[in-house]
Amino acid sequence: MPRRWGSPSGRSALSPNIRERADHSCAVVDPEGNIVAQAEHIPVHLGSLRVGVKNLLKAMEAHGIELEEGDMLFSNDPYITGTHLNDVTVIAPVYLNGRLVAYVVNKAHHVDVGGPAFGSINPQASTIYEEGLIIPPTKLVEGGTIRKDVMRLYLANVKAPEAAEGDLSAQVAANLTGVARVRELIGRYGLDQVTSGWGRSIEYARELVRRELEGWPRGTFEASDVLEVGPSEGDDVTIGARVTIGEGVRVELSAPPQVQRPLNAVFGVTYAASSFAIRSLMRSEVPVNEGLYSMINVLAPEGSMLNARPPAPVAGGNLETSQRVVDVVMRALSSAMPDRVPAASSGTMMNVMIGGVDPRTGRTWAYYETIGGGSGARPNGDGVSAVHTNMTNTMNTPIEVAEASYPIVFTSYRVREGSGGRGKYRGGDGIVRSFGVTAPARLSIMASRFRHRPWGIAGGSPGEPARVKVVRADGRVEDVPPLVTVELKPGDEVIIETPGGGGYGPEAQRPTG
Numbered sequence: 001m002p003r004r005w006g007s008p009s010g011r012s013a014l015s016p017n018i019r020e021r022a023d024h025s026c027a028v029v030d031p032e033g034n035i036v037a038q039a040e041h042i043p044v045h046l047g048s049l050r051v052g053v054k055n056l057l058k059a060m061e062a063h064g065i066e067l068e069e070g071d072m073l074f075s076n077d078p079y080i081t082g083t084h085l086n087d088v089t090v091i092a093p094v095y096l097n098g099r100l101v102a103y104v105v106n107k108a109h110h111v112d113v114g115g116p117a118f119g120s121i122n123p124q125a126s127t128i129y130e131e132g133l134i135i136p137p138t139k140l141v142e143g144g145t146i147r148k149d150v151m152r153l154y155l156a157n158v159k160a161p162e163a164a165e166g167d168l169s170a171q172v173a174a175n176l177t178g179v180a181r182v183r184e185l186i187g188r189y190g191l192d193q194v195t196s197g198w199g200r201s202i203e204y205a206r207e208l209v210r211r212e213l214e215g216w217p218r219g220t221f222e223a224s225d226v227l228e229v230g231p232s233e234g235d236d237v238t239i240g241a242r243v244t245i246g247e248g249v250r251v252e253l254s255a256p257p258q259v260q261r262p263l264n265a266v267f268g269v270t271y272a273a274s275s276f277a278i279r280s281l282m283r284s285e286v287p288v289n290e291g292l293y294s295m296i297n298v299l300a301p302e303g304s305m306l307n308a309r310p311p312a313p314v315a316g317g318n319l320e321t322s323q324r325v326v327d328v329v330m331r332a333l334s335s336a337m338p339d340r341v342p343a344a345s346s347g348t349m350m351n352v353m354i355g356g357v358d359p360r361t362g363r364t365w366a367y368y369e370t371i372g373g374g375s376g377a378r379p380n381g382d383g384v385s386a387v388h389t390n391m392t393n394t395m396n397t398p399i400e401v402a403e404a405s406y407p408i409v410f411t412s413y414r415v416r417e418g419s420g421g422r423g424k425y426r427g428g429d430g431i432v433r434s435f436g437v438t439a440p441a442r443l444s445i446m447a448s449r450f451r452h453r454p455w456g457i458a459g460g461s462p463g464e465p466a467r468v469k470v471v472r473a474d475g476r477v478e479d480v481p482p483l484v485t486v487e488l489k490p491g492d493e494v495i496i497e498t499p500g501g502g503g504y505g506p507e508a509q510r511p512t513g
Contacts, residue, residue, distance in 0.1 A: 012173060014166025015111045016401050017368050021394040024108035025049070026174060028182060031100050033057045033208060034290040036198045043392040044083060045107045046321050047272025050293045052082030053105055055268075056091060059137045069095040069260030072141035072175055074168070076113060077134050077308055077504055083269020085113050085316040086120055086170065086368075090140065092175040094182045096191060097200040104178030106171050110164055112366040114157040118355025119368045121477060123444050123483040125313035126260035133157040139202065141172055159364045205291025212284045213245060213295075214298050216337065220244045223331035226452045227305075229263040231481035233451060238311045239321075241328040244334070248295040249278050250428045257306040261483070262446070264308035265317025265325070267300060274298045275323035281340050313319050316483075319349045319370070320397065320448045322391040327455075334457055336449055339379050344425055344454035345389035346373025348447045348466055350498045354488075356441035358407050369397055371496060374420045374428030376454065377504035383428030383460025387413050389501075407439040416464070416497050421453075423460030430464065430498035441488045443470075443480075449499045459502030467497040 013019045025045035026037040033054040038046050060066070061081055064374065067073055067454040072092040075081050081089045086109050094102040113120045114134035133154070140150055146169070154168070155161040186194050240254040249501040251274040258264045265273075275296045279286065286292050300306035305321065308314055327344050334341040349374065355366035370392060375383040388394060399410045412434040419442045420427030445468055453462035473491030480486055480494075488494070 010261050012284045013108070013170040015160070015163040015395050016405055017111045018108050018167055018170065019399055020068040022395050023394050025104060026106045029053050029103045029105060030198060031102065033043040034202065036102070036289055038200070038288050040288065042314065042392060043276045044164045044269060044272050044318055045087065047275045048082035048268035049107065050290070051077070051089065051101070051186065051268035051271055052080065052089060054091070055080045055082065056068060056137055059244055059407065061339070063136060063137065064266065065139070067093045068145035069093065070141070071139055072172060073137055074140040075135050075137045077136055078128070078314045080137065081107070082266055083107070083316045085134065086110050086315070087318070087465065088113070088135070088171065088207050090175055092179055094179050096186060098184065101186065101191065101195065102182055104175050104182065105173045106288070108167060108171055111157045111368045112164065114159070117353060117444050117485065118120060118159060118366040118442055119444065120442065121315045121319070121368070121446055122262060122313070123446050123485055125262045125315065127311040128313050129311060131262065131313050131315050146172060156327065157268045157460070160366050162413055178284045194401065201287055202289050202291040204219030206294060207286045208221070208286045209282070209292055209295040210247070212245070212250070212282045216245050218245055218513070219336065220330045220334045223328055224410030225324055225328040225331060227263065227321060228448045228482055229259060229261045230453055230483055239306070239324055239328050243329060243332045248297060248371045251278070251296070251298045253306050253325065257303055258305050258308040258312040262313040262316040263321050264305050264312040265321040266314050267307045269318050269322050270300050270306045270325055271298045273322040274329055276391065277326045278301070281337060281501070285430060316446050319351050319446060323347050323349065325450070326390045330383035331455070336457060339340070341457070342378045343376030343421065343457040343460055343504050345375045345383070345501045346430060346463065346499040347449045347454050348373065348499065350496060351446040352496065353444040353446070354408070354441050356439055358486050359439050360407065365406050367402065367408070370394060371431055371433050371498050373430040373498035374501035376501040377421065377423055377425035377427045377460055379504060382422070382426045383420055383501040385420065385429040386431045407441070408435045408437055410435045412494060418501065419464035419497070419500030421461040421463040421500060422506065422507045423456055423504065424505025425460070427454065427456070427460070427463045427501030427503050432497050432501045434495040436491065436493045437488045438490055440490065443488050443494060444485045445480055447481060447482045452485065454499050454502045456502035457504050459506040463500030463502050466499050469495050471495065
């Protein structure tokens with residue numbers, strides 16, 4: 001049901017990031033905030049909604065906010081909603097004969113929410129205040145009407161207000177559709193039948209997880225991996241995972257104290273990444289609801305990079321740190337289940353933020369893109385080339401759409417041949433995506449796996465690392481490290497090469513023919 005109302009709403013959004021790349025997610029929750037059903041949209045959104053919705057309901061109670069029929073509340077506060085400022089959450093109650101029976105909620109990545117950087121993902125941010133506008137839980141819709149004063153305040157703080165208004169309106173429309181669908185369901189089967197069915201679905205998921213874990217080896221398994229939080233080797237930090245398999249799964253994570261760099265993650269992101277890794281290794285088709293989540297306990301030290309507190313900047317925790325959490329949890333379980341765990345995938349979303357003033361319109365523009373890479377080789381086959389992996393499954397922005405929307409011209413979009421790690425099974429290859437600008441622009445890159453390559457497993461080789469360079473109009477070539485901002489002039493070309501996945505097993509064992 002969430003998928004049924006989520007897809008049309010995505011197509012009605014104004015920005016290519018939501019309309020074309022489908023960077024949005026939807027869910028139905030019960031009055032206590034338990035996830036009843038989720039569409040399998042963006043993994044980092046989905047797990048975080050379990051944390052974020054409950055936080056929102058607590059915040060509403062603490063501040064005396066009541067949602068009546070026809071009202072909607074929105075917020076992007078990462079420390080409440082569970083991801084980062086660009087992800088705007090809109091929640092609406094579902095009433096039946098004056099009784100609250102459910103909530104519908106959707107989350108969408110807005111291409112810009114203010115702050116000094118185009119795209120609001122600021123590689124130089126040292127606090128969250130340098131990442132954009134923080135919206136506390138606020139009524140956006142009251143009595144069925146969007147509050148113009150709230151909308152004006154929001155649009156006054158973003159660099160692409162027309163797109164922001166269209167995207168937020170699409171989210172409101174999505175919730176209206178969601179409310180109608182839940183009411184239709186209740187009208188068809190009756191309230192008692194529907195709510196008891198929700199409860200049975202949650203218990204069914206819980207029971208499926210119990211059965212699944214009966215086939216997993218009992219014990220505690222550990223691993224570590226490295227996250228690049230700056231442009232030099234001295235900026236590398238270690239993330240550790242200790243995974244215990246018993247009646248449920250317990251994931252204990254370790255990380256340094258939060259830093260004044262935008263790679264901190266709020267707990268919602270850490271939970272989403274950990275639960276995604278565990279769910280991915282299950283062979284059963286477990287419904288993604290409170291039943292699944294209740295069987296996965298995640299712990300991270302408060303005030304660390306994996307459970308940051310205000311005012312730490314957190315834009316990249318959602319984007320890059322989440323990927324490393326998946327890697328380290330998978331790596332920990334590779335010794336326990338070598339027949340299930342693949343080698344490391346590209347390990348970065350390769351976030352590209354660029355913007356300026358479009359000379360064709362005189363308006364400010366902001367373009368955001370994440371670029372896929374290679375997936376890790378599997379125990380029974382090669383990895384997949386040129387795909388998004390793990391915490392994101394967005395689509396790409398079609399070149400024709402990007403060129404029509406922004407003053408950029410693409411020069412290449414192809415598979416990065418040979419970038420996957422060698423082995424019995426080879427890692428998938430990454431991507432080469434390059435473009436030039438036809439007007440002055442500011443480019444920001446937030447990515448990782450530049451220095452620490454996606455690891456191979458069981459004797460497989462690592463994948464090739466990320467690489468970004470700018471070819472200036474006069475022919476000079478400049479390497480661009482992660483977490484930097486670069487000024488571009490007309491005629492400059494940006495060339496982005498994403499990592500390949502790691503290989504699996506010794507190359508000498510690779511099947512021939």
